[in-house]
Amino acid sequence: MDLNWFKKIVKDYPKFWETYLSYFDENQSKEQRFVVFDCETTGLDYKKDRILSIGAVAIQNNQIIVGDFMEIFLQQDIFNPETVTLHGILKEGKEEKIVEAEAVIRFLDFIKDATLVGHHVDFDIEMINQALDRLNVGTLKNQVMDTDVMYQKLKNLSEEEKTSLDDLCEIYKIKKSDRHTASGDAFITALVFLKLKKKLAI
Structure with a gap:
């Protein structure tokens, strides 16, 4: 029996992807973990632009787990000097x-099966998915929550009524330290998320 046709259908994924998929095994006991993350990028075109840095911090039991965080910077094959004033990341930085x-x-490896949280998070998810596509694997499987959508729900706003992260910081009196860095924005968004989560009784 010729099994070549079957091998073409069943893709041989790399080990890291198989490990990631294994976190979503229904038999695993799950303690709810949220990962709030942010990507700084060379621009806003997810097809052409690239990720410059990723910052992420974990939340469990309604607390930011200070020791459970990541911050990574990526080599810049594509460089847009116009965006440096926003994120401050130089091509040949320290x-x-x-x-x-x-x-x-x-x-x-950091997020595993956590629920991903971000502000206007669809863009960040798409940037990660584009990078995964370049590795010839699938897309993110995690559940996703958007702090802007949470605020819309809280205030009965329409989908068109967007609120910026800066606006939410003003509303909830959150200090905007390290704004426009991936790790800084992730931490700020985590504080906003905890406020909204409590108000929505999630």
């Missing part, structure tokens, strides 16, 4: 930079 593939693998 930060240790890793290639995109290693960055994404580290990110998957």
